[in-house]
Amino acid sequence: MLYATTTPAQKRFDLRARLASDELLRFPGAFNPLSAKLIERHGFDGVYVSGAVLSADLGLPDIGLTTLSEVAGRTRQIARVTELPALVDADTGFGEPMNVARTVAELEDAGVAALHIEDQVNPKRCGHLDGKQVVEVTTAVQRIRAAVDARRDANLVIVARTDIRAVGGLDTAIDRTRRLVDAGADVIFAEALESLDEFAAVRAAVDVPMLANMTEFGKSELFTVAQLRDVGVNIVIWPVSLLRMAMGAAERALSTLTDEGTLTSLLGQMQHRRDLYDLVDYAGYNRFDASVFNFGVAD
Structure with a gap:
């Protein structure tokens, strides 16, 4: 009826507990509230709100044109209709550290259980396109520290995404993930890894859960849930899949x-x-x- 009965605080608590269990959680991308209800009905573990999907829904390319208000508004609509936790793509945090802090506060108020902040420069681009640029490690670390400091609910999960694999290679990506964990990230999201061995190497390098992005037509091979579970991945997202099918x-x-x-x-x-x-x-x-x-x- 109307909206979910599970409170945002309970969703965050439950998500943290499940992440601590080392199970693999499946988060298909919801392109609207109705699709989020369908994801729940099919027994998935959470819903993902993709920045690429939100941009496309507005008829825009995924190059940082959406605003915090647009993302928070759509995320609130999706999060409130499902009992599942919602993980939202917060891009670069819509600016630098102070903007990141406000982004976290707004999205926490929107009812999300988790969000990810990335280390691309502004304006960003889709993580599976060539020509990406990333910020210096100091700025990337500042963004994550700002996100961690800004949350009021300690159970809000802060996911640190790095796009540096495509720019500096796997070793550089591993080094950056370690720095982001040191900054307080709860989950690591290394974008556009190219093999299961790379996923395994990143997972082995950090002591926090890891997220894998199985977007179609991208840099990463479309591995199965079982394959990703075997190398230690804890969350899998399919960000644009339902929109592409629809x-x-x-x-x-x-x-x-x-x-x-x-x-x-x-x-x-x-x-x-x-x-x-x-x-x-x-x-x-x-x-x-x-x-x-x-x-x-x-x-």
Whole structure:
């Protein structure tokens, strides 16, 4: 009904407990609140709010054009409809250390359980594109320290993302992850690693949990959950996958509508009205007003 019953504080507490258990947690990317509810229904461990998805949803490229207000607003909409913890992409923190601190406060108020801050320069770009630039290690460390200091709930998980693998190589990435852990990062996210051996090497270098990004059409091979678990990964995200699937289906539907003048041939591929109504819990709202759910849905 309406919003989740699990409080943000409880979600953060539970996420920390699960991270401490060394299990692998699966966080598909939610492109809107409804998809977050579907992720929960399918038994996943959390929802991821991708900066690339939020940019694309606004019709913009992922080059740092979104604002903190836009990210916080969309994240709040997603986090409040699901019992699952939400992990949000906070890009570079929307500025330097003071901006990072405000970003953490805003996203904590939005109900997130975790967020990640990266070490790219402003404006940033997608982590799987060539030509990335990263800040000096001092600035990267300052961003993470600011994020850690700014949280009011000690259970808010601060994930430190580094994009330096594509710029300086694996050894440089390992050195930076260590520095970010020393700065207080709860989880390490080394972006665009290129092999399981690289994931294993980074994981072995730090004593905090590690996140892996399994985005399609990127620098990293699409490893399975089992493969990543075997090398010690603790969180896996699929940031843009559901949006890509949905947009692919939308393109096919529009082509069919153009060619056939009807979508009758695609009815079997659509979410049925009854399933949509079930997902948004029409029946639950009947407890408040019997007039909102006084009908049946045909098969």
